[in-house]
Structures are given as C-alpha cells and as structure tokens.
Amino acid sequence: MTIRRRPTINDVAAEVGVAASTVSRAFTVPGRVNPRTRQQILEAAERLGYVPNPAARAMGSGRTDTVALLVPDITNPFFSGIIKGAERAVGAAGKTLVLGDTEESPAVEARLLERLGPAVDGFVLAAPRLPDADVRRAATRNRVVLVNRVVPDVACVVADYESATRQVVDHLASLGHRELVFLAGPAESWSGAQRWAGLETAARARRMLATRLGPYAPTLDGGPAAAEAAIASGASAVVCHNDMLAIGVMRRLADRGVRVPEEVSVVGFDDIFGADFCHPPLTTLAERTQEAGAAAIEVLLHRSGTPTVIAPTELKIRASSGPAA
Amino acid sequence: MTIRRRPTINDVAAEVGVAASTVSRAFTVPGRVNPRTRQQILEAAERLGYVPNPAARAMGSGRTDTVALLVPDITNPFFSGIIKGAERAVGAAGKTLVLGDTEESPAVEARLLERLGPAVDGFVLAAPRLPDADVRRAATRNRVVLVNRVVPDVACVVADYESATRQVVDHLASLGHRELVFLAGPAESWSGAQRWAGLETAARARRMLATRLGPYAPTLDGGPAAAEAAIASGASAVVCHNDMLAIGVMRRLADRGVRVPEEVSVVGFDDIFGADFCHPPLTTLAERTQEAGAAAIEVLLHRSGTPTVIAPTELKIRASSGPAA
DNA sequence: TTGAAAGCGCTAACAA
DNA sequence: TTGTTAGCGCTTTCAA
Numbered sequence: 001m002t003i004r005r006r007p008t009i010n011d012v013a014a015e016v017g018v019a020a021s022t023v024s025r026a027f028t029v030p031g032r033v034n035p036r037t038r039q040q041i042l043e044a045a046e047r048l049g050y051v052p053n054p055a056a057r058a059m060g061s062g063r064t065d066t067v068a069l070l071v072p073d074i075t076n077p078f079f080s081g082i083i084k085g086a087e088r089a090v091g092a093a094g095k096t097l098v099l100g101d102t103e104e105s106p107a108v109e110a111r112l113l114e115r116l117g118p119a120v121d122g123f124v125l126a127a128p129r130l131p132d133a134d135v136r137r138a139a140t141r142n143r144v145v146l147v148n149r150v151v152p153d154v155a156c157v158v159a160d161y162e163s164a165t166r167q168v169v170d171h172l173a174s175l176g177h178r179e180l181v182f183l184a185g186p187a188e189s190w191s192g193a194q195r196w197a198g199l200e201t202a203a204r205a206r207r208m209l210a211t212r213l214g215p216y217a218p219t220l221d222g223g224p225a226a227a228e229a230a231i232a233s234g235a236s237a238v239v240c241h242n243d244m245l246a247i248g249v250m251r252r253l254a255d256r257g258v259r260v261p262e263e264v265s266v267v268g269f270d271d272i273f274g275a276d277f278c279h280p281p282l283t284t285l286a287e288r289t290q291e292a293g294a295a296a297i298e299v300l301l302h303r304s305g306t307p308t309v310i311a312p313t314e315l316k317i318r319a320s321s322g323p324a325a
Numbered sequence: 326m327t328i329r330r331r332p333t334i335n336d337v338a339a340e341v342g343v344a345a346s347t348v349s350r351a352f353t354v355p356g357r358v359n360p361r362t363r364q365q366i367l368e369a370a371e372r373l374g375y376v377p378n379p380a381a382r383a384m385g386s387g388r389t390d391t392v393a394l395l396v397p398d399i400t401n402p403f404f405s406g407i408i409k410g411a412e413r414a415v416g417a418a419g420k421t422l423v424l425g426d427t428e429e430s431p432a433v434e435a436r437l438l439e440r441l442g443p444a445v446d447g448f449v450l451a452a453p454r455l456p457d458a459d460v461r462r463a464a465t466r467n468r469v470v471l472v473n474r475v476v477p478d479v480a481c482v483v484a485d486y487e488s489a490t491r492q493v494v495d496h497l498a499s500l501g502h503r504e505l506v507f508l509a510g511p512a513e514s515w516s517g518a519q520r521w522a523g524l525e526t527a528a529r530a531r532r533m534l535a536t537r538l539g540p541y542a543p544t545l546d547g548g549p550a551a552a553e554a555a556i557a558s559g560a561s562a563v564v565c566h567n568d569m570l571a572i573g574v575m576r577r578l579a580d581r582g583v584r585v586p587e588e589v590s591v592v593g594f595d596d597i598f599g600a601d602f603c604h605p606p607l608t609t610l611a612e613r614t615q616e617a618g619a620a621a622i623e624v625l626l627h628r629s630g631t632p633t634v635i636a637p638t639e640l641k642i643r644a645s646s647g648p649a650a
Numbered sequence: 651t652t653g654a655a656a657g658c659g660c661t662a663a664c665a666a
Numbered sequence: 667t668t669g670t671t672a673g674c675g676c677t678t679t680c681a682a
Contacts, residue, residue, distance in 0.1 A: 001464045001478050001631070006443065008659055019669045024661060034667060049462075053443040055380040056659035059674040066440065074408055074424065075598070080400040087426060091433075096440045099399065099424035101412060108416075115391065115421045118331065118378040118675090119444060137374075139326045153326050247602060273400070274599035277572060306326070333675055344653045349677060359651060381675035384658040443659090 007048040015044040027052055058119065066096045067300060068116045069124045069293075070109060074101040076244060077272035081289025082126050082147060088290070089297035095121070104186075106130050113138045124296045125149070127191060145300045147292055149190045150308070157295045157309035159287040161191070164313040165198025168239060168267055168285055171315055173206045176324040177237040177265065183226040183249065184214030185241030192218075192241050195269060199239060211235070216245060223248020231256065236264060236324045243268035243275045243284055250278065250320065261322030271316050281318035288312055332373040340369040352377055383444065391421045392625060393441045394449045394618075395434060399426040401543075401569060402597035406614025407451050407472060413615070414622035420446070429511075431455050438463045449621040450474070452516060470625045472617055474515045475633070482620045482634035484612040486516070489638040490523025493564060493592055493610055496640055498531045501649035502562040502590065508551040508574065509539030510566030517543075517566050520594060524564060536560070541570060548573020556581065561589060561649045568593035568600045568609050575603065575645065586647030596641050606643035613637055 013020040018037060025033045026041040033041075044050075058064040069086050071079040083099065090097040100116065102109035106129045113123065113130075122143030128135055135151045138144055146156035172180055182199055185192040196212055203210035213229045216222035218241050227249040230238045240246035246268030250260055260266050260280055268275065271286035292311045299307055338345040343362060350358045351366040358366075369375075383389040394411050396404040408424065415422040425441065427434035431454045438448065438455075447468030453460055460476045463469055471481035497505055507524055510517040521537055528535035538554045541547035543566050552574040555563045565571035571593030575585055585591050585605055593600065596611035617636045624632055 001461065001469075003468065004465050006466055006659095010659080020659085021661080021670080022668060024659095025668090028661075032667075037667080051439050051442075053659055054440055055383055055444050056674090057661075058380055059384065059659080059676095060661035062661095062674085068423075074399065075402070075405040077400070077402070077598070083399055083426065087428060096436065097426075098393075098441070099426060101408065101422075101424065103412060111421065114376050115379055116423070117376075119380050136326065140329050141331055143328065144326075251602065273402070274602065277576065277599065277603040279602060279604045331675095335675080345675085346654080346677080347652060349675095350652090353677075357651075362651080378675055381658090382677075384660095384675080385677035387658085387677095 006053070007050040009050070009052070011048055012041060012045050012050050015048060016040050055119065064119060064121050065094070066098060066120045067122050067124065067297065068098050068100055068112075068120045069126065070100040070102055070112055070128070071126045072102050072104045072129055074099065077274065078242065078270040078289065079126055080273065082293035082296075085290035085293025085295075086124060086297050089294040089301075093297070093301050095301070102129065104129060106134070110134060117142050122300045124293075124300060127189075129188060143300055145296045147296050153306055155299050155303070155306045155308070157292050157299065157311055159191075159292070159311050160313050161194040161198045164269075164285045164287075164315075165195060166202045167313070167315040169199060169202035169206055169208065171283070171317065171321065172237045172265065172267070173208060175265065175322060177208070178324065179209035179211070179235050180237040180239055181230055181233045181235040182210060182212045182214075183216055183230060183238055183240045183245060184212050185216065185218035185222075185245065187215050189218070189241070195241065214241070216241070218242050219244050220248040220251070223250075224252045227252035227256065230264065231258060237267070237321070238264060239267045241269065243270045243272040243282060246282055246284070246320075247274065247278050250280070250282070260320050263325055265321040265324075267321055275316070276318065280320045283318045283321040284316050286314045286316050288314075331378070332375040334375070334377070336373055337366060337370050337375050340373060341365050380444065389444060389446050390419070391423060391445045392447050392449065392622065393423050393425055393437075393445045394451065395425040395427055395437055395453070396451045397427050397429045397454055399424065402599065403567065403595040403614065404451055405598065407618035407621075410615035410618025410620075411449060411622050412618075414619040414626075418622070418626050420626070427454060429454060431459070435459060442467050447625045449618070449625060452514070454513060468625055470621045472621050478631055480624050480628070480631045480633070482617050482624065482636055484516075484617070484636050485638050486519040486523045489594075489610045489612075489640075490520060491527045492638070492640040494524060494527035494531055494533065496608070496642065496646065497562045497590065497592070498533060500590065500647060502533065503649070504534035504536070504560050505562040505564055506555055506558045506560040507535060507537045507539075508541055508555060508563055508565045508570060509537050510541065510543035510547075510570065512540050514543070514566070520566065539566070541566070543567050544569050545573040545576070548575075549577045552577030552581065555589070556583060562592070562646070563589060564592045566594065568595045568597040568607060571607055571609070571645075572599065572603050575605070575607070585645050588650055590646040590649075592646055600641075601643060605645045608643045608646040609641050611639045611641050613639075
C-alpha cells in the first residue's frame with residue numbers, strides 16, 4: 001500500500017477556516033474554545049483522519065504522556081508480572097506504555113535510555129544491568145524509578161529480600177536440612193547479591209552451612225553446569241538464583257538420575273509461569289510482581305522525592321522441596 | 326534527583342563556535358564536514374553530554390530509525406520468539422525496537438498505532454486483533470508487516486498452517502484416533518480460523534471426525550471450561566487453539582482424574598516455554614517464531630511491495646499424545 | 651566546507 | 667473566544 005502523508009493541524013485549520021492554535025486548543029483545552037467551533041473542528045479532524053502527532057506535541061510542551069518500561073529479558077516470565085502491573089497503572093492514568101528489552105546488555109539499555117529519553121515522561125527500569133553511575137545519569141535527564149535495584153537518590157521499589165530469604169531458610173531448616181548451596185546468577189546482579197546476603201545471614205542464625213557456587217547463567221541453559229556443581233557439593237538442598245535456573249537444574253538432575261526432592265531439595269526465586277507445572281512443581285519465593293510494577297508507575301507518575309517501596313514476598317511451597325535425606 | 330535540561334545542538338554549536346547546521350551534519354553526514362571541525366564537535370558533544378533528540382530529528386527528516394512491534398500479549402511465551410527474532414534483525418540493521426502490548430484489545434492496539442505511528446518508521450503487528458479495515462488504514466500511514474495474519478495488500482509472514490495441521494492429524498491418525506475435538510480460541514482469531522480449517526480438511530482426508538468446541542480464552546484460565554467440554558464430547562484426542570489453553574486443559578483433566586495420554590491425547594500449538602516441562606510434556610506444533618520475527622523485520626526494512634513469507638512448522642511429539650484407548 | 655534561513659507539527663504566551 | 671507569533675530541536679535547502 002502506498003503511504004500517505006498524515007494530515008496536520010494546519011489541514012484541519014484550513015478545512016474549518018480557523019487558526020491552527022484554535023485546533024490545538026480544541027484538543028488540549030476544550031473549555032477554552034467555542035463549543036460550536038470545537039464541534040466543527042472535531043468533525044473536520046475525523047473526516048480528514050487527523051490525529052495529533054505526539055512527537056511534535058512533546059517538542060512544544062515537554063510532556064509526552066508516555067512512559068517506558070525497560071526489562072532485561074522480555075522472555076523471562078518474571079518480568080511479565082511487572083509489565084502487566086505497569087500496564088494497568090499506566091492505563092488507569094490515561095497514558096501510554098512502551099516496552100524495551102535490554103537483552104541483558106548494559107549497552108542496549110543505555111541505547112534505549114538515550115533513544116527513548118526525549119520521547120517519554122519517565123522510565124521504569126526493572127532490574128537494570130547498568131552501573132550505578134549510568135543509572136544516576138539517566139535519572140538527571142528523566143524521571144526514573146527502579147525495580148529490584150537500589151541506587152542512592154533514585155526512587156525504587158524492591159522486594160523484601162530479608163524476609164524472603166528468611167522464609168526459604170526456615171523452610172529448609174524445618175525439613176531437617178543442615179546445609180544449602182546457593183547457585184548464583186550473574187555477578188553483577190543486585191538482586192542476586194541481596195539474595196545471597198540474606199540467605200547467608202539467615203543460615204547463620206539457624207546454624208546452617210551456606211555455600212555459594214557459580215555464577216551461572218540465570219536461564220535454563222545455566223542448569224546443567226549448576227546441577228553438576230550442586231551434585232558435587234553433596235548438599236541436600238540447593239537454592240537457585242531464579243526459577244529459570246532452578247528448572248534447568250531439575251532437568252539436569254533428572255537426567256543424572258538424582259531424585260527431587262528425595263535426594264535433593266530445589267528452591268527457586270520468582271514463581272514464574274511454569275513453576276507450578278514443571279516436574280516436580282517448584283518450591284519458590286514469589287514476589288508480588290504485578291504490585292511492584294504498578295507501584296513503580298505510581299511513584300513515577302505521582303510521587304516526588306525518591307521514595308523506596310518495599311514489596312512483600314511469599315514462599316510457595318511445592319513438591320521440589322522435602323525432608324532431608 | 327533534579328532533572329536537568331538536555332543540551333541541544335545549539336549548545337554544542339555555541340561551545341565550538343560553529344553553526345547548528347554544522348553540528349547536525351557532523352552527526353548525520355560526517356563526510357561533508359571538515360574532519361577537524363567534526364572532531365571538535367564530537368568532543369564538545371561528549372563533554373556536554375549531548376545526544377541527538379530522535380523526536381526532533383524525525384520531525385525534520387521523517388526518518389526515526391525506530392520500529393515498533395506490537396503483540397497481543399507479552400506474557401504469552403509464543404510471542405517471545407517473535408520478539409527475539411525481531412530484536413536480532415533490528416539490531417543488525419542498527420535500528421531501535423520498541424515493544425507494545427495490546428493486551429488482546431483492539432482499542433489498545435489502535436491507540437498504540439496512533440500514538441507510536443509518527444514516532445517510528447514502521448510496525449510489525451503480530452497476530453493483530455484489529456479488523457481488516459483498521460489494519461489497512463494503519464498501512465496507509467506507516468509501513469506495516471503482519472505476522473500470522475493476512476490482510477489483502479499488506480505484507481505478511483505466516484506459518485504454514487496447511488502443513489502444520491496435516492502433521493497434527495497424521496500424527497493422531499497414526500496413533501489410531503478416529504475423531505478429534507478442536508478447542509477453539511477467540512472467534513476473531515485469524516490463526517485460529519486457519520488452524521481449524523486445516524484440521525477439518527486434513528481430518529476429512531483421513532476420514533476422521535473433527536468437531537470444534539468453544540470459543541475459549543486462549544489462556545490457562547480457559548482450560549477448565551474447555552476440558553469439561555472435551556470430556557463431555559468423549560473424544561479420544563483434543564487439539565487446543567494454543568499451548569496455554571492446552572496446559573490449562575491438562576491441569577483440569579488431571580484434577581478430574583482423566584489420564585493423559587492414556588485416556589485422552591492432548592495437542593497444542595506454539596511450543597511455548599514450558600511446553601516441554603509441563604506434565605506430561607506437551608505434544609505441540611512448533612512454529613519458527615524467531616525466524617518469523619526476523620523475517621518480518623527484514624520485509625519491513627528492506628523489501629518493498631507486499632510480499633508474503635511462509636514460515637515452516639514442525640510437530641514436536643512429546644508425552645501428551647499416545648495411542649487411542 | 652560552512653552558515654543562514656526555512657520549515658517539520660505542535661504548544662504557549664500575548665494581543666486583540 | 668480567537669488569531670498572531672515565537673519557539674521546541676533538528677534537518678535541509680540554498681548561498682556563500
């Protein structure tokens with residue numbers, strides 16, 4: 001199909017015989033234009049197929065009515081909840097949400113920030129991979145709210161990792177496990193660091209032995225290597241950086257003939273789609289991702305200052321964890 | 326943090342002592358500016374933290390170097406492949422990809438099209454929910470490529486549903502099934518219609534009885550109702566609109582004590598993340614989603630006219646299908 | 651190789 | 667209530 005020029009505000013103005021500014025007002029401050037004039041304008045716009053150009057609008061006014069949400073991996077079901085929550089909140093505010101997938105790459109993340117920056121009112125950065133300095137820099141050019149990452153002076157909403165890790169350790173302890181290994185994700189992962197720190201503290205309080213192995217890729221593909229290491233460690237309980245890794249680990253354990261949970265208990269983080277129908281169903285720490293996504297948008301849109309919102313967490317006990325052998 | 330004004334091309338021009346147009350050229354047509362001048366400009370830009378504003382750029386030039394990919398449900402793992410494929414192709418072309426989730430809503434889809442239209446060079450619409458007329462209209466304002474949807478005169482890449490459905494029917498027939506029920510998705514779904522049409526044709530050729538039930542929501546939540554209907558039908562094989570529904574159906578069957586595949590075989594479409602580790606692992610028709618996503622971008626960026634690309638499909642046989650009872 | 655100037659589509663004073 | 671006039675940040679003629 002051949003692409004036609006979009007009609008502009010001037011086309012509408014000419015059609016009706018008014019000034020462009022009047023057309024502009026008809027759309028932006030309806031109260032300040034004669035109802036009859038407005039009616040004519042709206043009709044002409046409809047007839048011509050005119051739609052305000054948000055980019056041009058933004059240049060003059062500075063507002064875009066659009067916010068961007070950047071996630072490291074759109075494939076990871078963990079971020080789906082955040083996206084859905086953000087969508088709800090953005091929709092309720094009458095704004096538009098655009099999504100960006102940073103592909104776990106700081107470079108891509110920076111590019112997106114740069115590219116989208118002038119076109120949006122603000123960013124929600126879910127578990128950003130960028131160094132603190134870059135996050136802070138982005139925050140000087142746009143409003144920024146982080147999810148599951150803390151950078152001084154930048155607003156954020158984070159899961160309650162302290163409670164989360166305590167729940168995990170208490171659960172394992174109550175099943176009689178005396179030691180656990182943590183199969184770590186990427187070294188740069190802020191949430192990974194929080195999880196390990198929490199586990200270690202909670203384990204010490206329980207007089208359990210906690211060991212960290214890794215890093216491993218936080219994906220299914222990270223599973224085999226992590227599983228081998230876990231087997232070699234001889235621990236009766238393994239806690240994985242996230243569910244993707246945990247599922248990958250369980251697969252490998254199955255391949256190796258190691259029974260879960262009879263010989264090894266496996267626990268994940270995130271409660272992703274699939275965690276309850278994988279085999280065996282995965283015990284995992286659920287974050288309130290939808291709430292977190294919505295909260296982040298709330299903060300971005302309405303709150304000033306640099307608030308920190310703590311989102312509650314909940315341990316979902318399923319069949320992948322059981323009594324120590 | 327307090328938001329600071331972005332430096333503009335004028336700030337850089339003033340800093341270096343050249344005209345704004347020279348700065349512009351330094352970024353857009355490097356060949357047509359003195360290497361030394363250019364060097365100074367680049368340094369000044371770096372120093373001031375100047376980054377070209379893509380929106381402003383687009384207003385003057387019409388090009389944005391950005392393309393948008395709209396999917397009905399970012400949560401649905403089926404679209405992840407398309408997204409990943411599109412990302413790869415867009416990255417290779419040095420452009421930027423933004424994502425939009427239409428939330429299965431034609432209204433949201435229209436809004437996104439409208440909002441993003443002036444800000445992008447083109448759209449890839451994956452399985453759009455919009456009526457043909459609206460899709461065509463969008464295609465008069467932007468370049469548009471469809472995935473798994475056909476609208477006359479609009480470029481598209483579609484899965485080979487004819488082969489796909491034949492593979493499914495042949496598989497079931499070879500297992501001794503004499504009839505199948507198709508648990509349909511949304512009535513408006515183009516791909517759903519293709520799937521049913523193909524199944525019906527293939528079944529007739531095999532002298533199998535094919536019945537359609539539904540529509541059901543193409544989600545886990547659609548499962549219970551669909552499963553009840555499937556049980557009531559007494560068929561030994563059910564083919565589901567997609568994997569999400571299939572997994573939902575299998576869950577319900579399990580709850581109802583119906584064994585899969587001993588009593589009922591279940592087949593899905595999409596081969597989503599989770600299809601191979603749900604219980605039992607799901608037999609499903611895999612589309613080459615990454616290739617489809619990449620192909621769509623190729624067409625959008627490079628090809629003119631209104632090509633139709635047919636993507637191959639492959640039946641993944643797993644444990645959810647077995648011999649007829 | 652560079653600068654001046656017009657214009658992209660729209661908003662926002664300022665007058666009238 | 668409406669029109670006029672500047673911009674917003676950038677690209678793109680057209681001249682020099």
